[in-house]
Amino acid sequence: MPTGVALHDVRGQLFDAAERVLVREGPSALTSRAVTLEAGCAKGVLHRHFADFDDFLAELVRDRVARIDGHAAALRESAGTGTVTDNLTRVLPDLFDPVAVAVVSLVTSRDGLRARLREARPVGVPILTDAATAIASYLTAERELGRIAEDADVGTLAPTLIGAAHMLFADRQGVPPEAEDIGKVVNAVIAGVR
Structure with missing residues (x-):
């Protein structure tokens, strides 16, 4: 995953990615890894902005x-x-x-x-x-x-x-x-x- 890439509106990008995964694959597929892969960012980005999943x-x-x-x-x-x-x-x-x-x-x-x-x-x-x-x-x-x-x-x-x-x-x-x-x-x- 790319690192050091500036993300604008991180929350919005992560929410949009989560919604795409959720609609496409359902709730059981919604993991922090799936969200960050969909958003094109490192997994740590999610955990820097939220206490946990x-x-x-x-x-x-x-x-x-x-x-x-x-x-x-x-x-x-x-x-x-x-x-x-x-x-x-x-x-x-x-x-x-x-x-x-x-x-x-x-x-x-x-x-x-x-x-x-x-x-x-x-x-x-x-x-x-x-x-x-x-x-x-x-x-x-x-x-x-x-x-x-x-x-x-x-x-x-x-x-x-x-x-x-x-x-x-x-x-x-x-x-x-x-x-x-x-x-x-x-x-x-x-x-x-x-």
């Missing part, structure tokens, strides 16, 4: 969770425009892009990583919990606008939709679902509250 993975997950905030804000801003079904159908592929789906698999497959993440987040699965929070916030805004029923239980609807959507997107090697299929799931979940 679980620390690196926890930061990778946190970085990925932070990306959901942008989607959540855009979704909430869409309240009152278009249709509720179309707004939800449009955001779900962003929330469940291949990397996000792979990160969910990573979190559920690594006990040490889950334990590290539980220090700051005692409940839920990152990505899924954050996506459900985004959906609940949006549905709350739509409820306040009178576009869904006043008694709609958004605290139940949001995780129900996220669970059903995750099932559509969970096949890491498959073809992503069509908008029509996503729309059917959205309609089924929110049909009783429109």
Whole structure:
């Protein structure tokens, strides 16, 4: 491996490399060696920037969770425009892009990583919990606008939709679902509250 080569945005390069390995080969292939080989740097680079590999993975997950905030804000801003079904159908592929789906698999497959993440987040699965929070916030805004029923239980609807959507997107090697299929799931979940 090359040494003495200046790396810019080391964290970003390592995260990008980890995401490529994760999507291409799955969580079991994600090792510090695989990440540094993919990034084209010495293994020591990772360990100079992170306490250990679980620390690196926890930061990778946190970085990925932070990306959901942008989607959540855009979704909430869409309240009152278009249709509720179309707004939800449009955001779900962003929330469940291949990397996000792979990160969910990573979190559920690594006990040490889950334990590290539980220090700051005692409940839920990152990505899924954050996506459900985004959906609940949006549905709350739509409820306040009178576009869904006043008694709609958004605290139940949001995780129900996220669970059903995750099932559509969970096949890491498959073809992503069509908008029509996503729309059917959205309609089924929110049909009783429109």
